[in-house]
Amino acid sequence: MNDALQSVISASYPIIKDDLFLSFGQIGIVTLVYQMASSVFQPFVGLFFDKRPSPWSLPTGMTFTLVGLLSLAFSTTFYGVLCSVFLVGVGSSTLHPEASRLTSLASGGKRGLAQSLFQVGGNLGSALGPLWVAFLVAPYGRQHIGYFSIIAFMAILVMMPVSLWYKKWLQRHIRKNEAETKRAESPLPLGKTILSIGILLVLIFSKYVYMASLSSYYTFYLIGKFGVTVQHSQLLLFVFLLATAIGTMAGGPIGDRVGRKYVIWASILGAAPFALMMPHANLLWTVILSFCTGLMLSSAFPAILVYAQELLPYKLGLISGLFFGFAFGVAGIASAILGKMADIHGVEAVYNSCAYMPLLGLITWFLPNLKKIE
Numbered sequence: 001m002n003d004a005l006q007s008v009i010s011a012s013y014p015i016i017k018d019d020l021f022l023s024f025g026q027i028g029i030v031t032l033v034y035q036m037a038s039s040v041f042q043p044f045v046g047l048f049f050d051k052r053p054s055p056w057s058l059p060t061g062m063t064f065t066l067v068g069l070l071s072l073a074f075s076t077t078f079y080g081v082l083c084s085v086f087l088v089g090v091g092s093s094t095l096h097p098e099a100s101r102l103t104s105l106a107s108g109g110k111r112g113l114a115q116s117l118f119q120v121g122g123n124l125g126s127a128l129g130p131l132w133v134a135f136l137v138a139p140y141g142r143q144h145i146g147y148f149s150i151i152a153f154m155a156i157l158v159m160m161p162v163s164l165w166y167k168k169w170l171q172r173h174i175r176k177n178e179a180e181t182k183r184a185e186s187p188l189p190l191g192k193t194i195l196s197i198g199i200l201l202v203l204i205f206s207k208y209v210y211m212a213s214l215s216s217y218y219t220f221y222l223i224g225k226f227g228v229t230v231q232h233s234q235l236l237l238f239v240f241l242l243a244t245a246i247g248t249m250a251g252g253p254i255g256d257r258v259g260r261k262y263v264i265w266a267s268i269l270g271a272a273p274f275a276l277m278m279p280h281a282n283l284l285w286t287v288i289l290s291f292c293t294g295l296m297l298s299s300a301f302p303a304i305l306v307y308a309q310e311l312l313p314y315k316l317g318l319i320s321g322l323f324f325g326f327a328f329g330v331a332g333i334a335s336a337i338l339g340k341m342a343d344i345h346g347v348e349a350v351y352n353s354c355a356y357m358p359l360l361g362l363i364t365w366f367l368p369n370l371k372k373i374e
Contacts, residue, residue: 028339037089046321116252
């Protein structure tokens with residue numbers, strides 16, 4: 001429910017752009033503000049709740065999202081839109097680190113599977129967001145975004161029993177958990193741990209720069225190159241986002257079985273052929289190749305995140321916040337830069353340039369195989 005509401009932001013870009021007469025560069029700034037709000041705070045939130053776990057962070061974050069959506073529906077200026085997406089971003093930034101911690105607590109040892117289940121809910125929500133916008137907002141106007149605040153309120157109601165369960169869990173296990181956390185050790189020496197986290201962050205960079213080009217500008221690309229309608233472009237964006245949900249579901253369990261390094265190898269580097277072909281394809285093959293690219297790339301994040309958590313098992317909140325935050329931050333900065341590039345050189349130039357990003361997956365070679373170490 002959270003990520004469906006978050007995806008309403010990017011799915012509404014064509015509507016907001018036409019309604020307020022914004023440029024591609026301004027759309028990039030909107031994405032930058034949103035992504036920075038949803039990324040910069042995350043490591044700090046994660047670190048804070050590592051020391052002071054709080055079950056009420058979940059409904060608190062969703063309340064920010066609710067207010068931001070209402071504001072976005074009725075903002076009449078560019079700066080009003082910026083404030084609105086900032087609030088929605090803060091909601092996401094507040095929610096993800098603690099939600100990821102709950103995922104780890106509930107995993108029963110199968111952390112890759114649990115992380116995939118957690119993220120596939122988000123990806124399915126992200127896939128539904130553009131459909132909701134296509135059928136509920138595009139035909140009727142931007143003010144209909146306000147109706148999504150009802151879903152935000154429903155999400156708060158869903159979160160309440162989860163928060164109560166977590167509160168009881170903390171009361172029973174916090175002391176035992178702190179003792180176990182102090183005994184937890186990294187499987188690698190400090191130097192190799194830092195190097196491995198650095199490599200993982202570079203891989204996140206390559207993945208999310210390319211994903212930013214698709215999530216923020218794919219509809220504009222389809223409209224500009226193939227002449228599809230806004231509503232049709234939203235449906236095709238749904239195909240791509242559905243592929244990311246399927247890939248996310250597969251990445252975690254496969255990593256549990258064969259090792260996370262191999263999943264990272266296959267997902268990021270394996271997406272390169274599809275990404276390189278897509279700028280030269282017709283509409284049908286563009287949709288097919290976007291599906292294949294989304295499927296491959298999305299399987300990487302669960303494996304990357306759990307790999308990083310295994311490197312620092314005593315800082316789950318910090319690691320979750322760092323990687324979610326870095327992912328969102330990279331996507332925001334990339335969107336701003338790509339928006340300016342689209343203004344100057346056209347949207348097609350964005351896809352020709354970004355197609356090479358998955359080749360950075362080659363540096364996976366330097367990651368240690370934790371499955372062998374264990």
